[in-house]
Amino acid sequence: METIYINWHGPFTRDDINCENHCKDDDCLCLSGNGLYALFGMQKYERKAKLQYIGLTQRRYIDRFNEKQDTENQHRINDISRNLMIWLGKVETPKRTVKREILEAAEYALIYFSEPQMNEKKTIYAPKFDCTVISRFFHKNSDKLRKRIPKLLNDIPDVISWNASPRNELHYCTRLKLIQQD
Numbered sequence: 001m002e003t004i005y006i007n008w009h010g011p012f013t014r015d016d017i018n019c020e021n022h023c024k025d026d027d028c029l030c031l032s033g034n035g036l037y038a039l040f041g042m043q044k045y046e047r048k049a050k051l052q053y054i055g056l057t058q059r060r061y062i063d064r065f066n067e068k069q070d071t072e073n074q075h076r077i078n079d080i081s082r083n084l085m086i087w088l089g090k091v092e093t094p095k096r097t098v099k100r101e102i103l104e105a106a107e108y109a110l111i112y113f114s115e116p117q118m119n120e121k122k123t124i125y126a127p128k129f130d131c132t133v134i135s136r137f138f139h140k141n142s143d144k145l146r147k148r149i150p151k152l153l154n155d156i157p158d159v160i161s162w163n164a165s166p167r168n169e170l171h172y173c174t175r176l177k178l179i180q181q182d
C-alpha cells in the first residue's frame with residue numbers, strides 16, 4: 001500500500017500567485033510546482049466558504065494560476081467569487097521528482113472522500129487501488145507546522161487510509177493529536 005504525505009501550505013490569495021505582484025520571494029512556493037492544490041471559498045449563491053476544488057499540476061503553480069487561455073481551472077477560480085483561499089499541497093518524498101501517478105492517486109482519494117463541490121469527474125467510483133494519504137498543514141511559505149488548523153480545512157482530513165480489496169475498508173480521521181514536535 002502506498003503512503004503519500006502531503007504538506008499543505010497556505011492560505012495563498014490569488015495575488016500571492018499572480019505573476020506581476022506575487023510576494024517576490026525567491027523561495028515562494030508559488031514558484032515550485034508538481035503538486036496538488038485546493039481551492040476554498042464561496043460561489044456567488046453560497047453563504048459559507050468551503051472546499052470547492054482539488055486539482056494537480058505538473059507545472060509551476062504560478063504558471064498554472066496565470067494561464068492565459070480559457071481553461072477549466074480558470075473557470076473554477078473565477079466561479080469562486082468571494083473569499084478565495086488557495087492551499088498548495090506538496091508531496092513529501094525523498095525522491096527528487098514526484099511521479100504523476102502518485103499525484104493522481106492522492107488527488108483521486110482526496111476528491112472521492114472529501115467531495116469538493118466543483119470536482120465532478122472523479123467522485124463516482126471508489127478508488128480501485130489501496131492508498132493512505134496523510135495531510136499536514138503549514139504556514140504559507142514556512143516549514144513550521146500549524147498548531148491550530150482552521151475548521152474550514154476539515155474537508156481535508158489528516159488521514160485517509162483506503163484498502164480497496166478485499167473489502168473496501170476505510171480509515172478516516174479529520175485531525176490527529178500532535179503529541180510531539182521538535
Ligand SMILES: [Zn+2]
Nearest residue numbers: 022023028030
Ligand atoms: Zn509568490
